[in-house]
Amino acid sequence: MTKEKSHEEKEKNKEEKKTRSKATKTEETQETPNVPETEGAANVDSKVEEPPKDELAESNAENFIFQSEVQQLLHILIYSLYKHKEVFLRELISNAVDALNKVQFESLKNSDIEDKDLDFKIEITIDKDKNKLIIEDTGIGMTKQELIDNIGTIAHSGTLDFVKKVTQSNSSDKMDLIGQFGVGFYSSFMVANEIHVHTKSFHKGSHGYLWKSKGGNEYTIEEKGKQNRGTRIELFLKEDETEFVGIPRIKNIINQHSKFVPFPIIVEKEKIESVDAIWTQPKSKLQEKDYNDFYRFFQNANEDSETYLHLSSDAPVQFSSILYIPKSNSEIYGWIKSDPGVDLYSKKVLIQKACRDILPEYFRFIKGVVDSEDIPLNISRETIQSDLKVNKIRKFVLKKIYDHFIDIKTKDFEKYLKIWKNFQRNFKEGVPNEYEHREQLASLLLFYSSKSPKDQYIDLDKYVERMAKDQFEIYYAIGNEYESIEKNPALEAFKKKDLEVLYFIDPMDGWVIDHLQQYKGKMFRPVEAADIKLDEKEKEQNPELTKKAEDLASYLKVIFGDRIEDVKVSQRLVDSPCILVNAKDAPSIQLERIMRLQNSKADFSKKILEINPDHKLIIEMTRIHKEKPDSEYLKLLGLQLLDNMILREGVTEDVESIIPRIHDIMLQAAQKA
Numbered sequence: 001m002t003k004e005k006s007h008e009e010k011e012k013n014k015e016e017k018k019t020r021s022k023a024t025k026t027e028e029t030q031e032t033p034n035v036p037e038t039e040g041a042a043n044v045d046s047k048v049e050e051p052p053k054d055e056l057a058e059s060n061a062e063n064f065i066f067q068s069e070v071q072q073l074l075h076i077l078i079y080s081l082y083k084h085k086e087v088f089l090r091e092l093i094s095n096a097v098d099a100l101n102k103v104q105f106e107s108l109k110n111s112d113i114e115d116k117d118l119d120f121k122i123e124i125t126i127d128k129d130k131n132k133l134i135i136e137d138t139g140i141g142m143t144k145q146e147l148i149d150n151i152g153t154i155a156h157s158g159t160l161d162f163v164k165k166v167t168q169s170n171s172s173d174k175m176d177l178i179g180q181f182g183v184g185f186y187s188s189f190m191v192a193n194e195i196h197v198h199t200k201s202f203h204k205g206s207h208g209y210l211w212k213s214k215g216g217n218e219y220t221i222e223e224k225g226k227q228n229r230g231t232r233i234e235l236f237l238k239e240d241e242t243e244f245v246g247i248p249r250i251k252n253i254i255n256q257h258s259k260f261v262p263f264p265i266i267v268e269k270e271k272i273e274s275v276d277a278i279w280t281q282p283k284s285k286l287q288e289k290d291y292n293d294f295y296r297f298f299q300n301a302n303e304d305s306e307t308y309l310h311l312s313s314d315a316p317v318q319f320s321s322i323l324y325i326p327k328s329n330s331e332i333y334g335w336i337k338s339d340p341g342v343d344l345y346s347k348k349v350l351i352q353k354a355c356r357d358i359l360p361e362y363f364r365f366i367k368g369v370v371d372s373e374d375i376p377l378n379i380s381r382e383t384i385q386s387d388l389k390v391n392k393i394r395k396f397v398l399k400k401i402y403d404h405f406i407d408i409k410t411k412d413f414e415k416y417l418k419i420w421k422n423f424q425r426n427f428k429e430g431v432p433n434e435y436e437h438r439e440q441l442a443s444l445l446l447f448y449s450s451k452s453p454k455d456q457y458i459d460l461d462k463y464v465e466r467m468a469k470d471q472f473e474i475y476y477a478i479g480n481e482y483e484s485i486e487k488n489p490a491l492e493a494f495k496k497k498d499l500e501v502l503y504f505i506d507p508m509d510g511w512v513i514d515h516l517q518q519y520k521g522k523m524f525r526p527v528e529a530a531d532i533k534l535d536e537k538e539k540e541q542n543p544e545l546t547k548k549a550e551d552l553a554s555y556l557k558v559i560f561g562d563r564i565e566d567v568k569v570s571q572r573l574v575d576s577p578c579i580l581v582n583a584k585d586a587p588s589i590q591l592e593r594i595m596r597l598q599n600s601k602a603d604f605s606k607k608i609l610e611i612n613p614d615h616k617l618i619i620e621m622t623r624i625h626k627e628k629p630d631s632e633y634l635k636l637l638g639l640q641l642l643d644n645m646i647l648r649e650g651v652t653e654d655v656e657s658i659i660p661r662i663h664d665i666m667l668q669a670a671q672k673a
């Protein structure tokens with residue numbers, strides 16, 4: 001169900017698969033070559049040419065080779081010791097539901113479909129004597145090409161991920177992965193040693209086809225007259241898998257995994273009780289367990305959601321919706337960007353899976369259902385976007401989601417932290433394009449801060465609440481980690497003045513703030529660019545030392561030449577000898593460093609070096625400058641002072657000249673010791 005991909009991706013995949021499956025067909029007369037397990041059959045370079053119809057007799061079934069990933073997958077599944085093999089039935093039923101959803105949708109749009117009057121249903125029959133289990137649906141069916149594309153290759157990117165992961169993991173983890181990924185149709189090979197798929201597409205006048213495989217490297221397809229539209233999957237069960245021809249066992253599996261299926265399921269002529277679309281039921285009738293069961297069902301999840309939201313409205317637009325925030329985020333592991341998580345229904349008929357027009361893209365991690373009887377069934381993808389009613393629903397839902405997040409943050413910060421840790425990148429990603437709810441989105445952002453213990457987040461409201469009376473800006477410092485920001489000399493004056501500074505550790509933070517600019521009327525200001533000066537009292541400054549340091553500053557400016565914009569006497573330093581700050585309006589040094597990480601050729605803007613007139617090292621340097629203005633040693637110290645600051649920023653400009661210079665300084669220090 002929701003495992004399905006977005007339309008665009010599917011189209012792309014189809015194209016890819018077409019090319020792959022063309023390459024994997026063997027010559028009709030030729031024996032199937034023995035393809036090594038890991039090497040693709042793509043080497044077999046013969047073209048599929050549609051044979052004339054009369055050649056497609058049963059005796060003349062065509063041989064095909066599975067895509068190499070499918071071969072790997074089948075090998076894993078056939079020899080699998082996975083404990084919960086019954087999941088295969090959930091997967092087959094879920095595919096049948098998809099197929100029924102699609103044909104239901106087609107039949108509402110278009111009257112010209114095969115077997116128009118056939119009921120939408122799933123039938124399960126058992127042949128105990130032959131140890132055979134049959135799952136039949138009256139869904140959309142498959143054409144011959146679709147058979148090749150869909151069940152000769154891997155249709156689902158999650159399954160490809162599975163194959164990748166499973167080949168890298170040890171055997172006990174492998175088994176868990178089967179449960180987590182839900183490997184679709186192929187999971188039936190855990191229980192069956194041969195599978196037949198009879199199918200007939202919904203296109204008017206389609207032929208029936210029979211797909212057969214024993215799970216090795218190959219399968220066959222032949223034309224065989226299936227009577228009705230839909231798909232019948234026959235599982236010839238392995239000898240020891242007799243439990244799946246037991247009716248009570250089958251009913252039990254369906255109750256456990258498939259009770260929300262929106263079409264009748266009939267087991268040996270008896271209809272199984274199912275639960276009606278829960279989003280249309282009144283909240284008062286539903287328990288937490290109902291919501292969780294539904295979530296596990298439609299997400300194929302093996303854990304509950306973190307939280308959920310059940311919404312309904314009658315005016316101005318009728319709709320009902322259940323939305324879930326999951327407990328984990330697959331994107332964190334660097335997997336591909338997930339599809340939108342909301343499916344759009346009209347009167348319980350699925351109109352569009354993974355609908356892009358309900359929630360903004362950055363909220364793609366929110367999973368659920370929106371159902372509105374005001375949306376016409378024949379609405380097209382293109383018109384959904386501009387549909388006024390859809391727009392109203394979108395507005396309403398988005399507002400409720402923000403209220404929900406803010407409510408959790410206020411009432412249960414621990415819970416909010418879990419959501420934040422999983423989805424902070426999504427929230428941040430939203431900032432540039434979210435105009436209507438920008439302030440709310442900003443209020444959901446969390447940061448580390450100089451006034452909170454390490455690893456403890458605060459939000460911007462907390463910062464604003466703690467601001468000093470005469471403070472008008474929100475100060476922040478960027479760095480790789482908490483400790484390195486703490487040691488940033490630019491923070492010394494802030495600490496002395498008891499001003500709070502936000503610590504931006506996530507590389508996205510600086511970028512987010514560039515877009516946000518302000519929060520509740522307070523501008524964001526990097527510490528290096530802030531006009532923070534320690535006054536005489538705070539600094540106990542000695543005017544004479546300041547004067548001497550000014551001379552040293554002029555000297556340093558000469559020896560640095562055009563490497564630096566200016567050298568000044570600092571009014572912000574307490575413990576450090578010097579600091580590198582930005583010229584006005586330049587991006588912060590750390591931000592530039594991040595830009596540098598992404599593009600090693602990015603130019604740095606010229607900086608200002610500020611020296612601390614009260615620091616012992618600066619005092620000594622001013623002394624040397626006074627006594628021996630052209631001292632070579634002073635020049636070495638000066639050059640090293642600047643390079644130390646550059647090194648501190650994590651940008652090693654010219655290590656080859658820095659190290660010999662340090663050695664030189666050390667030598668001269670040693671000679672004096």
Ligand code: ADP
Pocket residue numbers: 001003004091095096099137139140141142150151155156183184185186230231
């Ligand atoms: P997934 O369902 O995750 O896409 P599967 O391997 O289970 O992956 O199925 C692959 C594809 O085969 C489906 O996407 C669908 O196009 C097709 N398919 C499977 N079962 C059916 C069915 N009962 N009716 C029609 N098409 C089906």
